[in-house]
Every structure is written in C-alpha cells, then in structure tokens.
Amino acid sequence: MTSFLHATIIAGTPLFLSTLGEILNEKAGNLNLGVEGMMLMGAVAGFLAAKGTNNAFLAILCSILFGCIGALIYAFLTITLRANQTVTGLALTIFGSGISSFIGQNLSGKVVPDRVKYFLSPIKLPLLGDIPFLGKVFFTQDIIVYFSYILAFAAAFYFYKTRIGLNLKAVGENPYAADAVSINVALYKYVNILAGGALCGLSGGYLSLIYVPAWQNNITSGRGWIAVALVIFAAWNPCKALLGAYLFGGLDIIGFRIQDGFISKYFLDMLPYLVTIIILTLFSFKRSKKNSPPKFLGLPYFREER
Amino acid sequence: MVNQVRFVRRDKVDKYTNIKVKLISIVAAFFIMSLFLIMLKINPKDAFIGMIKGAFGSPLRIRQTTIKAVPLIITSLGILTAFKMKFWNIGGEGQILMGAFGASILALFYNGFNSTTLLLLMALSAAVFGGLYALISAVLKIYFKTNETIVTLMLNYIALKFITYLQYGPWKDKKALGFPKIANFPDKALLPNLLGVNVGWIIALILIILVYIFMNHTKKGYEIAIIGESINTARYAGINIKAVTILCVFLSGALCGITGFIQSSGVNGTLSVEIAGGVGYTAIIIAYLSNLKEPFILIVSVLFAALLQGSSYIETSLKIPNSAALILQSLILFCILSSEIFTTYRLKFKD
Structure with missing residues (x-):
C-alpha cells in the first residue's frame, strides 16, 4: 500500500505541474489546448540535454525552456495577433508532437544517464521523512515533487492573497475593465502564459527524466489533455489541482498494479479517461458561481475596440 | 516602440x-x-522536391496519395458538420475506430451475405457505430453542459484501448503465430478496386456533394449553421436545438465511422489499432483551413495527403x-x- 501511494505521488506530479500550467493560462483568460504539445517539447528537450550534458540541472532547465518556447508561439498568436485560441492550441499540440518525434526519432528506448538519474532519485527529508507511513509516501521523493508541494501553496497565495493575483483575475474575468484601471492586459497574459508553458515543459521533462525514465515516442500519451480536464475538476484552485492530480496518478498506475487476470489491463488503462468524463460531467452539472470559469476564457481582447 | x-x-x-x-x-x-x-x-530544396516526387512522381505514388486523401476528405467532412454548429468534435480518431469496429463485427462474424449486401451493411454499421459513439458527447453536452472538446478527446483514448483489448485479447487471430493481430476480412468483405484504388475515392467524392447539398440547401443544414452562428437566434427562431444537435453530431460521427469502414475494408484488410493513425486530428486542421467550405476540403485534403505521402517517401530516400x-x-x-x-x-x- 505504501509503495502504491508512493508511486501515485510520482505519477500525479507531472499531471499536477501541467494542470497548474493550464490554470495560469486560463486565469489569464486563455484556453490553451497546447498543453500536450508543450509537455512533449519539454520532454524531448530535457531528455536530449540529459543525454548530451549528463547534467540533471541543465536537462530540467532545457525542459522548462522548451515549454516556454511553445507557450511563446501560442501567446504571440493569441495575444498579439488575436488568433483563435482553440485552433492555435490544437496546432501547438500537433507541433509539439511533430517536433518531439522528429528529434526523438533515434532516441527510442534509450535511457537517462545514471548520473542524471542519481541526482533526481528520491531523497528522504530529515524529520519529516521519519514520520511513519506519511514520511514514506510524501517525504521520500525527488526534488521536483517537493518543488510541486511548494508550488501548490505558492500559487494559491499568488492567486488569492496578492495584488497581482487579483489583477490577473480581473484580466481573465473582464480585460476591458482591467485595462480601464490601467492593468497591462497583454503583459499579464504573456507572463502567465509563459509561466504556464514553463510548468508544462517541466512536467514533460519529469516524464522523460524521472517517471519513465527513458525515451519513447508520444511519451505523454494524453496526460496533457487530462490536465486540461483536471483544471475544471480543480475549479481553478491550485490546491485542489494537487489532490486531483494524485487521484488521477493513482488511476494511471492501477493498470500496472492489478494484474491478476480478473479484469483486462486494457480496461484498467481506460480508467483515467473514463473517470475524466464522469467527473467533468458531474462538475459541469453543479456549477456554482464559485467554481465557474473566468468570464472571458477563450475570447480575444481587442484593445483597439474598447 | x-x-x-x-x-x-x-x-x-x-x-x-x-x-x-x-x-x-x-x-x-x-x-x-x-x-x-x-x-x-x-537541404530544404531536396526535401521539398523529394516530397513532390514522392507524392506525384509515378502512377503508383499518385494512387498512394489518393488512398491517403480519401480518409482525410471523409473525416474532414464529418468534422466540418460539427464545427459548423460550433460543436468542437475532436474525437474523429475514436469515431473512426468505432466505425471500423462496427464494420468488423459483420465482416468477421456475420458475413453470410453476398459481397454487395455485406459491404453495404458494413458501411451502415460503421456509420451507426461512429455516430452513436459521437452522440455520447452530444448527450452529455445537452443534458449536463459538459465540455465536448474534452469528452470527445477522452473517447479517442477509450476507443483506442478498446480496440487494443480486442486485438490482444478476444479477437486475436490464433493462426497468426502469437502475433497480435485480428484475422483478415474474408475476400467478399473487401472493397473492390477501381482504376487501381479502392472505391473509397468514389465514396469520398459522392459524400462531398451530399454534405454540400445537406449543409447549404436543406432546412436542417441551415438550422445547424444558425445554431453555430448564434444559439440565441436559433432559440428565438424556434429551432429545436436538442434535436438538431443530436442529428448534427450523429452525422459527424457517422462520416468518421465511414472512414473507419473504408480504412479497414479497403486499405488494411482488417481492424487494427493503427487504422485511424492521426487522421482524426489532421482532419481538424483541414476543416479549419478549408474555412468550413466543402469544395475546399477536397483541395486541402489532397494537398495534405501529398504532404503525408511525400514525407513518407523522403523518410526512406533522404532519411x-x-x-x-x-x-x-x-x-x-x-x-x-x-x-x-x-x-x-x-x-x-x-x-
């Protein structure tokens, strides 16, 4: 049981990172369906850097950078050129999967170098790691998992307790009103979308460097899309996103764990996708004011047409 | 600045x-x-010239390009039908697989008909399976306001796992020496050829005309366009939004299902997990680039098929x-x- 929960956290972490990335996008009023693409770009870049430099830090940095590049394309098209957000996001996903399988063509099956693997292996935290059960599950993890704990609370603080978080909310809810009180709408959108891209890239890097840790084509296998759905499940709240991600992380690995022939592995593999639909349906049905999407989600902002 | x-x-x-x-x-x-x-x-010049050569360089390659264009055309028509109503069906992939599944049930287990009847029934079954699979998202959207983009996408993965299950499990061909594949269709369940290519290309051309007429010259097609333009106008005009949505999404899925039928019966010879191979996603781009206009779908699909065929040619020739x-x-x-x-x-x- 302990090892199952331990693995759940690992499987849930990339989901959380990309979910939080999408939350940043959506808070700024942009529906970014390119999560999968940015993750794939981050995954291949991180893996390639790990292979090339043998340095875990550089590998992670490269993941983040490539996620940002993907996000920058999306941001430039949707903010500056006011392109359709849905189609731009889809294009980004296709772009990312094209780039990752193009670059990763000769990498299939290759594994992450030992030095990088060692650096990113679980570290037991002093004191906290000694707590029975919980210490094993939560505090004997790799550094990115710890980073994601901090990130969840930092993001919640940013959204709900700071001035700029409030401004961000205004940008997503009504950019015209935000502009009227001299909030720089484009700047807020750019910064948050790029930060979101960084998280998606990191999430992809986590998959290729730690979770798998080897290269396989289409390594994300739909996790980016689950993240988009998790945003609705989490009602745009980073802490709920963390819980949701662990729930789905558990569903993700259950197929591996239960292999007694009683139920086919392929049906268990369907679970995350099926549960996404069910949860999405339940949450769409009882949508209250508190967990509704930003009002201007998916709409372009034309400053010239105020 | x-x-x-x-x-x-x-x-x-x-x-x-x-x-x-x-x-x-x-x-x-x-x-x-x-x-x-x-x-x-x-060298980009080599690459692009290689692509053109690979796509149109010989009669065989032109046939290959045609074979690749057919699923793109039909699926794009399906996507277009839904997109006209601003129903973002990105589940073409899953609907193709389920359509192919619908055709395969008949081809493999209930094939006691003559060839023509069997093929017609397979096409019908494929359309119904694809359509019903798409309807899941429509029903959820109508009654629970669930976001159809994510639902159709999740259904893609579910369909993929389902076909994988069949291929590796109950439908695995025992004669294939442990290789995970589904038994080939009997000969009478295979689409005949015309001019060296399976008749799918004729079906595609006919469907373009039919969809064009339906979307532009019938009352239901007009209602779909109105709902897409403004749902409030549609409501005000007394259009039965639920009924039209269900019809539209069913048609969208049915067209994708027919793609599955052609791919399994005309190209692959059986059902397999690779049958959709990204067509459902490419079709979204084609529908968008065609500006949701049926005649353009033909042009853009052929260009994209040339792109696909050309790039698989340069994969071998230029690595x-x-x-x-x-x-x-x-x-x-x-x-x-x-x-x-x-x-x-x-x-x-x-x-």
Whole structure:
C-alpha cells in the first residue's frame, strides 16, 4: 500500500505541474489546448540535454525552456495577433508532437544517464521523512515533487492573497475593465502564459527524466489533455489541482498494479479517461458561481475596440 | 516602440486580400520549415522536391496519395458538420475506430451475405457505430453542459484501448503465430478496386456533394449553421436545438465511422489499432483551413495527403523522419492563424 501511494505521488506530479500550467493560462483568460504539445517539447528537450550534458540541472532547465518556447508561439498568436485560441492550441499540440518525434526519432528506448538519474532519485527529508507511513509516501521523493508541494501553496497565495493575483483575475474575468484601471492586459497574459508553458515543459521533462525514465515516442500519451480536464475538476484552485492530480496518478498506475487476470489491463488503462468524463460531467452539472470559469476564457481582447 | 504600431480595421474586406494573405502565410510556413531543415543540415530544396516526387512522381505514388486523401476528405467532412454548429468534435480518431469496429463485427462474424449486401451493411454499421459513439458527447453536452472538446478527446483514448483489448485479447487471430493481430476480412468483405484504388475515392467524392447539398440547401443544414452562428437566434427562431444537435453530431460521427469502414475494408484488410493513425486530428486542421467550405476540403485534403505521402517517401530516400509532415502541417496552421488578423485589420505605423 505504501509503495502504491508512493508511486501515485510520482505519477500525479507531472499531471499536477501541467494542470497548474493550464490554470495560469486560463486565469489569464486563455484556453490553451497546447498543453500536450508543450509537455512533449519539454520532454524531448530535457531528455536530449540529459543525454548530451549528463547534467540533471541543465536537462530540467532545457525542459522548462522548451515549454516556454511553445507557450511563446501560442501567446504571440493569441495575444498579439488575436488568433483563435482553440485552433492555435490544437496546432501547438500537433507541433509539439511533430517536433518531439522528429528529434526523438533515434532516441527510442534509450535511457537517462545514471548520473542524471542519481541526482533526481528520491531523497528522504530529515524529520519529516521519519514520520511513519506519511514520511514514506510524501517525504521520500525527488526534488521536483517537493518543488510541486511548494508550488501548490505558492500559487494559491499568488492567486488569492496578492495584488497581482487579483489583477490577473480581473484580466481573465473582464480585460476591458482591467485595462480601464490601467492593468497591462497583454503583459499579464504573456507572463502567465509563459509561466504556464514553463510548468508544462517541466512536467514533460519529469516524464522523460524521472517517471519513465527513458525515451519513447508520444511519451505523454494524453496526460496533457487530462490536465486540461483536471483544471475544471480543480475549479481553478491550485490546491485542489494537487489532490486531483494524485487521484488521477493513482488511476494511471492501477493498470500496472492489478494484474491478476480478473479484469483486462486494457480496461484498467481506460480508467483515467473514463473517470475524466464522469467527473467533468458531474462538475459541469453543479456549477456554482464559485467554481465557474473566468468570464472571458477563450475570447480575444481587442484593445483597439474598447 | 511597441505603441508605435497598431491594428486598424480595414474599411472593407475583399476576397483578393484574403487570398493574398493566405498565400503569403503558406509561403512563410515553407520558409520557416526550410530554416528548420537547414538547422538540421538537410537541404530544404531536396526535401521539398523529394516530397513532390514522392507524392506525384509515378502512377503508383499518385494512387498512394489518393488512398491517403480519401480518409482525410471523409473525416474532414464529418468534422466540418460539427464545427459548423460550433460543436468542437475532436474525437474523429475514436469515431473512426468505432466505425471500423462496427464494420468488423459483420465482416468477421456475420458475413453470410453476398459481397454487395455485406459491404453495404458494413458501411451502415460503421456509420451507426461512429455516430452513436459521437452522440455520447452530444448527450452529455445537452443534458449536463459538459465540455465536448474534452469528452470527445477522452473517447479517442477509450476507443483506442478498446480496440487494443480486442486485438490482444478476444479477437486475436490464433493462426497468426502469437502475433497480435485480428484475422483478415474474408475476400467478399473487401472493397473492390477501381482504376487501381479502392472505391473509397468514389465514396469520398459522392459524400462531398451530399454534405454540400445537406449543409447549404436543406432546412436542417441551415438550422445547424444558425445554431453555430448564434444559439440565441436559433432559440428565438424556434429551432429545436436538442434535436438538431443530436442529428448534427450523429452525422459527424457517422462520416468518421465511414472512414473507419473504408480504412479497414479497403486499405488494411482488417481492424487494427493503427487504422485511424492521426487522421482524426489532421482532419481538424483541414476543416479549419478549408474555412468550413466543402469544395475546399477536397483541395486541402489532397494537398495534405501529398504532404503525408511525400514525407513518407523522403523518410526512406533522404532519411528525414516522417514526423516532418506533422511539423510542416502545424507550421502552415500557425502561419494561417497569424495571418487571419491581416484580412480584417491592417497595421498602422504612427508618424
């Protein structure tokens, strides 16, 4: 049981990172369906850097950078050129999967170098790691998992307790009103979308460097899309996103764990996708004011047409 | 500096500007692709000429391009039907698989008919399976306001796992020496050839005309367009939104299902997990680039098929991974998306 929960956290972490990335996008009023693409770009870049430099830090940095590049394309098209957000996001996903399988063509099956693997292996935290059960599950993890704990609370603080978080909310809810009180709408959108891209890239890097840790084509296998759905499940709240991600992380690995022939592995593999639909349906049905999407989600902002 | 340039709405949008801007953006996409290839030390001229040769260089290659164009055309028509209503069906992939599944049930287990009847029944079954699979998302959207983009997408993965289950489990061909594949269809369940290509291309051409007539010259097609333009107008005009949505999404899925039938019966010879192979996603781009107009679907699909065929040719001749096609597709899409603003706006430099 302990090892199952331990693995759940690992499987849930990339989901959380990309979910939080999408939350940043959506808070700024942009529906970014390119999560999968940015993750794939981050995954291949991180893996390639790990292979090339043998340095875990550089590998992670490269993941983040490539996620940002993907996000920058999306941001430039949707903010500056006011392109359709849905189609731009889809294009980004296709772009990312094209780039990752193009670059990763000769990498299939290759594994992450030992030095990088060692650096990113679980570290037991002093004191906290000694707590029975919980210490094993939560505090004997790799550094990115710890980073994601901090990130969840930092993001919640940013959204709900700071001035700029409030401004961000205004940008997503009504950019015209935000502009009227001299909030720089484009700047807020750019910064948050790029930060979101960084998280998606990191999430992809986590998959290729730690979770798998080897290269396989289409390594994300739909996790980016689950993240988009998790945003609705989490009602745009980073802490709920963390819980949701662990729930789905558990569903993700259950197929591996239960292999007694009683139920086919392929049906268990369907679970995350099926549960996404069910949860999405339940949450769409009882949508209250508190967990509704930003009002201007998916709409372009034309400053010239105020 | 940034404030020196701004967008100003054009007084009127003419067709000429529109076409000019689109062409420039496609050229731009090829330009960016060239830069990318140069970065990888590949001569872009060789790559593009290789692609054209690979797609149209010989009768055999032209046939291959046609075979690749057929599923793109039919699936794009399906996607177009839903997109006209602003119902974002991105589940083409899953609907193709379920359509192929519907056709396979008959071909493999209930094939006691003559060839023509069997093929017609298979097509019908494929359409019904594809349509019903798409309807799941429509019903959830109508009754629970669930976001159809995510539901259709999740259904893709579910269909994929389901077919994988069949292929590795109950439907696995025992004669294939442990190799996980489903038994081949009997000969009478295979689509006949015409001019060296399975008759799918005729079905595709007929469907373009039928969908064109349905969308532009029938009452239901008009209602779909109105719901897409403004749901409130539709409500005010007394259109039964639920009924029209269900019809529209069913048709959308049914068309994708027919693609599954053609792919399994005409190309692959049986059902397999690879049958959709990304067609459902490419069709979204095609539908968008065609501006949701049926005749353009034909042109864009043939171009995209040439791109796919050409890139699989240069994969062997120039050792360029065929995912180059995906990159080029998305670059074209990026450039067209960025160009859109220039058809209705122009840049104004402050003096």
